[in-house]
Amino acid sequence: xxxxxxxxxxxxxxxxxxxxxxxxxxxxxxxxxxxxxxxxxxxxxxxxxxxxxxxxxxxxxxxxxxxxxxxxxxxxxxxxxxxxxxxxxxxxxxxxxxxxxxxxxxxxxxxxxxxx
Amino acid sequence: xxxxxxxxxxxxxxxxxxxxxxxxxxxxxxxxxxxxxxxxxxxxxxxxxxxxxxxxxxxxxxxxxxxxxxxxxxxxxxxxxxxxxxxxxxxxxxxxxxxxxxxxxxxxxxxxxxxx
DNA sequence: GCAATATTAAACCAAGTGGTTTACTATTGT
DNA sequence: ACAATAGTAAACCACTTGGTTTAATATTGC
Numbered sequence: 001x002x003x004x005x006x007x008x009x010x011x012x013x014x015x016x017x018x019x020x021x022x023x024x025x026x027x028x029x030x031x032x033x034x035x036x037x038x039x040x041x042x043x044x045x046x047x048x049x050x051x052x053x054x055x056x057x058x059x060x061x062x063x064x065x066x067x068x069x070x071x072x073x074x075x076x077x078x079x080x081x082x083x084x085x086x087x088x089x090x091x092x093x094x095x096x097x098x099x100x101x102x103x104x105x106x107x108x109x110x111x112x113x114x115x116x
Numbered sequence: 117x118x119x120x121x122x123x124x125x126x127x128x129x130x131x132x133x134x135x136x137x138x139x140x141x142x143x144x145x146x147x148x149x150x151x152x153x154x155x156x157x158x159x160x161x162x163x164x165x166x167x168x169x170x171x172x173x174x175x176x177x178x179x180x181x182x183x184x185x186x187x188x189x190x191x192x193x194x195x196x197x198x199x200x201x202x203x204x205x206x207x208x209x210x211x212x213x214x215x216x217x218x219x220x221x222x223x224x225x226x227x228x229x230x231x232x
Numbered sequence: 233g234c235a236a237t238a239t240t241a242a243a244c245c246a247a248g249t250g251g252t253t254t255a256c257t258a259t260t261g262t
Numbered sequence: 263a264c265a266a267t268a269g270t271a272a273a274c275c276a277c278t279t280g281g282t283t284t285a286a287t288a289t290t291g292c
Binding site: 150151152162163166170182184185186187 | 237238239240241
Binding site for chain 2: 279280282283287288290
């Protein structure tokens, strides 16, 4: 029943690929919230938000503590670190671009990593 | 016809949510490749890979230069920077976790950002 | 000219997505 | 006991996804 690292990255990036879910993360980063609270600002039904939260939970980006009839959701940042680690392998590429831009507007520094 | 920043993030994270597409990016990071070359290691049909490349192109993660019958694809890193910038707003959260772990295994440094 | 090569197009399919509405369950306050 | 509240479940829908296979198009080498 081994969930591969690829499975986990699939789930995390998928979870992040919807703006409603990104907004939910953003609100949760301010602190735990019950589901009705979380859903309030969104122009969609409560079950719709509930499903989005489930996707976030499956990606382990959200934890849920049930207390009576209230489900209190909290932000679980760890998977974002995994996503960031994947991106990090390509950081030098886009940083090169920034450097290229810097060279263009302010041609002072010397280039690094010109071999591509 | 304004493509919002959210649209772009939707497309990029969606593009990254499939391991085949992540693997394609990984190969392209070694340098431009024609499509047949790119498709070779994958256990799927050429049209399937072609579709994945289209998804990557729509997310602007891949550029294509057509030269005769050969389409040469190259890695376009810029959108990864945008994705990383989104993630960056939450970096302190998972770095806190690393600090917590560090404190646990090697309880020497003092804590920062304990207020959550 | 013609066969081989590189690639997309089109039609199809099963499964998944993102939303709805209408129940339903469980808990709480009075 | 009962009404209100918090949330999920289930059924449904249109659309998308990720794959297939079978054309079709364009270019190249001989």
